[in-house]
Amino acid sequence: MNVLPLTPAIFYILLSLSTKNRHGYDIMKTVALDSANKIKLGPGTLYGAIKRLLENKLIAEVKTSHRRRKYYRLTQKGRDIFTQELIRYKEAVELAKKKKLFIPLYA
Amino acid sequence: MLNQKVTNFYRHLLHLYPSAYQRRFNTEMLTTFNDLYHDEVKLYGKIKPWFLLEMTTDTILNIINEHFFMIKKHGLLNYLHFNRYHLLGGILLSPFITLLSYDLIGRLVQGDLFHYNRAFYYFISHTFLYANYFGRPYLLWLIIVLAPIIAIIINLLPFIFLIVNIKQNNFSRILFSNFITFIIIFTGLLALLIVYGHDFFPCFIQAIYHRGLQNIFNIISICQKA
Numbered sequence: 034m035n036v037l038p039l040t041p042a043i044f045y046i047l048l049s050l051s052t053k054n055r056h057g058y059d060i061m062k063t064v065a066l067d068s069a070n071k072i073k074l075g076p077g078t079l080y081g082a083i084k085r086l087l088e089n090k091l092i093a094e095v096k097t098s099h100r101r102r103k104y105y106r107l108t109q110k111g112r113d114i115f116t117q118e119l120i121r122y123k124e125a126v127e128l129a130k131k132k133k134l135f136i137p138l139y140a
Numbered sequence: 141m142l143n144q145k146v147t148n149f150y151r152h153l154l155h156l157y158p159s160a161y162q163r164r165f166n167t168e169m170l171t172t173f174n175d176l177y178h179d180e181v182k183l184y185g186k187i188k189p190w191f192l193l194e195m196t197t198d199t200i201l202n203i204i205n206e207h208f209f210m211i212k213k214h215g216l217l218n219y220l221h222f223n224r225y226h227l228l229g230g231i232l233l234s235p236f237i238t239l240l241s242y243d244l245i246g247r248l249v250q251g252d253l254f255h256y257n258r259a260f261y262y263f264i265s266h267t268f269l270y271a272n273y274f275g276r277p278y279l280l281w282l283i284i285v286l287a288p289i290i291a292i293i294i295n296l297l298p299f300i301f302l303i304v305n306i307k308q309n310n311f312s313r314i315l316f317s318n319f320i321t322f323i324i325i326f327t328g329l330l331a332l333l334i335v336y337g338h339d340f341f342p343c344f345i346q347a348i349y350h351r352g353l354q355n356i357f358n359i360i361s362i363c364q365k366a
Binding site: 056057058061075076077078079080081083084100101102103 | 161167168171175201202203206
């Protein structure tokens with residue numbers, strides 16, 4: 034199943050897991066912080082996204098002794114997909130620079 | 141106290157998810173919800189109305205999404221657990237549904253939903269449907285009374301068996317795996333209501349429309365005078 038391009042919510046979830054393993058609430062807070070509150074995930078949206086990511090093997094559950102909180106980590110496949118997406122964003126920005134579009138953004 | 145009520149409300153809401161999803165994520169979702177609740181109280185000193193609205197809306201939309209996802213994965217009939225009782229119930233109710241559709245279309249064509257449909261009345265009273273056997277129109281009675289009763293019974297019994305034997309409170313399973321059962325039972329009861337209320341049904345709707353729900357207890361006497 035082709036997961037690219039990533040939706041903004043999925044992008045930020047993978048971004049939050051790229052630095053360390055996190056549980057759901059932690060992912061929620063990190064996404065809000067990283068996106069400057071532009072993306073606010075409710076529990077329904079968050080766990081729906083986590084379910085898709087688990088099914089597509091982009092993330093995996095980390096075994097812990099904690100019963101009520103489950104931690105998640107980025108898999109190698111998830112890391113590769115996320116990297117591809119970052120490269121896509123980089124290419125888009127470089128193209129915009131080349132065409133001299135929105136110069137104040139990267140002046 | 142409020143925290144317990146709010147948490148219980150959210151816990152019951154989570155029961156609407158598909159069973160597999162509930163087993164996997166319910167505990168985590170409830171824990172995350174509690175964390176968000178405590179954050180809200182810490183920030184504002186109390187729960188703002190939009191907090192619960194936002195959480196509920198977000199969860200309900202995702203519940204619908206998950207059910208659609210399951211339907212896409214398993215197919216609609218498999219997902220709704222379509223079985224032989226539903227098939228039999230559908231066959232028994234199909235003549236009644238045909239007659240009801242004929243009546244409704246006739247009422248729309250005549251431009252008046254609340255009075256009897258002349259064309260339909262003629263069809264019922266002057267064709268084989270009203271043929272008298274031993275002095276009574278048994279065929280019509282079979283279609284609109286006996287068949288719906290049998291359809292209700294053969295669908296209600298397995299459902300009651302399920303309710304009695306279900307080990308945990310799984311409202312989602314009861315509701316979504318018996319959706320067709322509810323439709324068949326409702327249609328059967330509708331047939332009986334129309335028959336035994338004669339023109340009661342459209343009068344019922346008319347009375348509520350004109351007189352409001354507060355007069356619901358007066359409906360029967362209003363319709364008897366109509």
